[in-house]
Amino acid sequence: MITVSLKLNGKPVARAVRPFTTLLHFLREELNVKSVKYGCGEGACGACTVLVDGEPMLSCLLLAASVEGKEITTLEGLGTPSNLHPLQKAFMEHFATQCGYCTPGMILVAKALLDKVPTPTRDEIAEALSGNLCRCTGYIHILNAVELVAKGNGSRRS
Numbered sequence: 001m002i003t004v005s006l007k008l009n010g011k012p013v014a015r016a017v018r019p020f021t022t023l024l025h026f027l028r029e030e031l032n033v034k035s036v037k038y039g040c041g042e043g044a045c046g047a048c049t050v051l052v053d054g055e056p057m058l059s060c061l062l063l064a065a066s067v068e069g070k071e072i073t074t075l076e077g078l079g080t081p082s083n084l085h086p087l088q089k090a091f092m093e094h095f096a097t098q099c100g101y102c103t104p105g106m107i108l109v110a111k112a113l114l115d116k117v118p119t120p121t122r123d124e125i126a127e128a129l130s131g132n133l134c135r136c137t138g139y140i141h142i143l144n145a146v147e148l149v150a151k152g153n154g155s156r157r158s
C-alpha cells in the first residue's frame with residue numbers, strides 16, 4: 001500500500017491505496033465521490049472526467065498515485081443544490097441533461113474551457129467537448145447551455 005495525499009474540492013485528503021488503483025476507483029470507492037462515472041474504462045467516453053489542477057483529465061486512465069499533491073475538482077466542488085454553478089443551472093434549465101450519466105464530465109470540461117476562454121465560439125465549445133460522449137441528448141442542448149453561460153460571461157464583462 002502507498003499513501004496518496006491530495007486536495008479534493010479544496011479539502012486535504014490522504015488515504016492508503018494499492019499502487020495500481022486508478023484515480024476513478026480511488027474517488028468513487030475510497031472517497032465516495034459518485035459524480036465521477038465509470039463509462040468505458042479505457043479513455044473513450046469522458047464520463048470519468050475530473051479537473052487536475054484545473055485541466056480536464058480522464059480519471060480511468062490515471063493512477064491515484066500520479067496525482068499526489070495535486071488539486072482535484074469534481075462536480076461536488078462546483079455548486080450545491082441551493083447554489084448551483086451557472087453551468088449546472090444552464091444544463092438543468094435548457095434540457096442539456098437527460099439520464100445525467102455524461103453530465104458531470106461535460107460540465108467539468110465546459111468549466112475548464114470557460115476558465116481559459118470566457119467567451120468561446122460554438123465551434124470552440126464543440127471542440128472542447130468532443131471527447132465527451134452523450135447517448136441521450138444529441139448534443140445540441142449541451143452546446144446551447146454552454147454557449148448561454150459563455151454569452152453571460154461576455155455580457156458581465158461589457
Ligand code: FES
Pocket residue numbers: 037038039040041042043044045046047048049058059060061
Ligand atoms: S470511463 Fe474514462 S473515458 Fe470512459
Ligand code: FES
Pocket residue numbers: 096097098099100101102103133134135136137
Ligand atoms: S444525458 Fe444521458 S448520456 Fe448524456
